[in-house]
Amino acid sequence: MDQVFLCDVGPRDGLQNQATLLSVQQRLQLVDGLLQAGVPLVEAGAMVSPKAVPAMAGSDELLLALADVKSRLQVLIPNARGYQLARDAGAENVVAVICASNTMNQKNVRMDTLDSLTQISQIQQQALADKVRLQACIAVAWECPFEGRTPIAAVMSLAAQLYECGIRHINIADTIGAANPKAVKDLMQPLVRGFYDVTFTCHFHDTRAMGLANAFAAYEAGVKHFDASVGGLGGCPFAPGATGNVASEDLVMMFEQMGVSTGIDLEQLMVVGQLAGDFTEQPTGGRAHKWRMLQLEKGRTLC
Amino acid sequence: MDQVFLCDVGPRDGLQNQATLLSVQQRLQLVDGLLQAGVPLVEAGAMVSPKAVPAMAGSDELLLALADVKSRLQVLIPNARGYQLARDAGAENVVAVICASNTMNQKNVRMDTLDSLTQISQIQQQALADKVRLQACIAVAWECPFEGRTPIAAVMSLAAQLYECGIRHINIADTIGAANPKAVKDLMQPLVRGFYDVTFTCHFHDTRAMGLANAFAAYEAGVKHFDASVGGLGGCPFAPGATGNVASEDLVMMFEQMGVSTGIDLEQLMVVGQLAGDFTEQPTGGRAHKWRMLQLEKGRTLC
Secondary structure, three states: OOEOEEEEOHHHHHOOOOOOOOOHHHHHHHHHHHHHOOOOEEEEEEOOOOOOOHHHOOHHHHHHHOHHHHHHEEEEEOOHHHHHHHHHOOOOEEEEEEEOOHHHHHHHHOOOHHHHHHHHHHHHHHHHHHOOEEEEEEEOOOEEOOOEEOOHHHHHHHHHHHHHOOOOEEEEEEOOOOOOHHHHHHHHHHHHHHOOOOEEEEEEEOOOOOHHHHHHHHHHOOOOEEEEEHHHOOOOOOOOOOOOEOEHHHHHHHHHHOOOEOOOOHHHHHHHHHHHHHHHOOOOOOHHHHHHHHHHHOOOOOO | OOEOEEEEOHHHHHOOOOOOOOOHHHHHHHHHHHHHOOOOEEEEEEOOOOOOOHHHOOHHHHHHHOHHHHHHEEEEEOOHHHHHHHHHOOOOEEEEEEEOOHHHHHHHHOOOHHHHHHHHHHHHHHHHHHOOEEEEEEEOOOEEOOOEEOOHHHHHHHHHHHHHOOOOEEEEEEOOOOOOHHHHHHHHHHHHHHOOOOEEEEEEEOOOOOHHHHHHHHHHOOOOEEEEEHHHOOOOOOOOOOOOEOEHHHHHHHHHHOOOEOOOOHHHHHHHHHHHHHHHOOOOOOHHHHHHHHHHHOOOOOO
16 A cells, blocks of 8 residues: 655644744643654654744753654754754754745845755764754745745755755755645656655645645655644744645545555544644644534544 | 636535525626636526525526626536526526436436436437537536445446537536545546547535645646636535535636636636625635735735
């Protein structure tokens, strides 16, 4: 049976843009619920300044509390300092972000894209020595809110430079939810074919309802790894106009109905989605959830 | 430039499942707004029993009032009697429905699928004489709420029989919104390739958020005609669990962003969507609309 692999980024991407700040205890509950539902990998936090992103404060504490499942956790880092903090908290999987547009990179991590690249190269050397798996995430890979459409060549070139650094897992992120399925195919096909020994993850936001269409287009191009956020939580504090990630529930429902295994229990995942909604005081964004409510109302079981 | 052709079925499929009944005057306003926005074809009504579907009462009156644009209007008919009523009201484009499952056909039009086929064959002869364009719609083409998954062979066989009747425009309808993009490709590819001189329309409901993904999959399979409903209105009174059609706004946004022309003014279409929401006292279901509201809030123009 064909398989795809989900990383739930709800506890990071989902929570960082919420008005309500969650306690470390609540975040632990969410991460634990996701792992219990069978989500293979959970982005549990970010090693960023608590002043800039208060929602991510205490990510080290959270990692330490989850030491026994750390192989299934991932942490986002903006720079070399973030890497050290993540490693010291016992992280085994880290994601370093770099933006395809220089303006966005400046807004995001206050340095030029080239400087981020130099740092990622150094982090990669250190990660090899530390036996930490490093993924690089190319943000605003389709469109930047400041610079407009991102040229395919810019992403290909950045991917090639990351490859030269030794990176073999690259995340292609539609940070603001501006990609369309044709653009996804146009970018992901040459990436997957060109870098055949690289694992590509796609990260979509559902801003314009195209999250699932984009995921299908990426899958058709050969992508097997997807980021998603339980309950469709999400956004980016520095990218105006971005709304929630594509909901994990929706992705799981689509792939499972296509006969593609995710290894995730959809019913259990939806319970975590409700918990996320309760904690953040935000309605859950996924459509799978609404459909489930409709079925339950009518006394039907899920098919 | 590549093109797709939308038929807005909001004034028929959209309204027939609403709690609020609209006046013929309100329905006229919706149809007129859609035509003004550049929608090439509008399904303006249905020639069905006003007792069974009160929302469609007065469809003949509506057609007569729109006599000067009747080439851009379409009417749904359940049987031969419906055809006569449609023709007498001046309809130039009619759609006859037939269900891929016998149980659904019984629930929908109180006869067996085979009897519907016989009627459609007779209607087609009459339509040729009347110079009326007849489209046949195969409902529950992917899944029936009563019989479960529809075998591909059942739809292929029904399409072949319709072809034998002389039908050259077939609508493949996911009446309850249970299709997934892989299933869409698996069905539409052999249909498009097998019946190369038939125009296929795909009709998707967004029940499980896969409307756009399914439309993209159909487009990839060679489909250029799509049904959609302004504001995502919709449902089917006889198919439990069905919710709204995929929103016309969302389809237009996706295709236009893919560089595929629809000929429709998205801004104007959204205004009609709001009107539909006001008339039906239902929140508009399309995501494009929510995205637009977000942009307007932030003082941005649409891109």
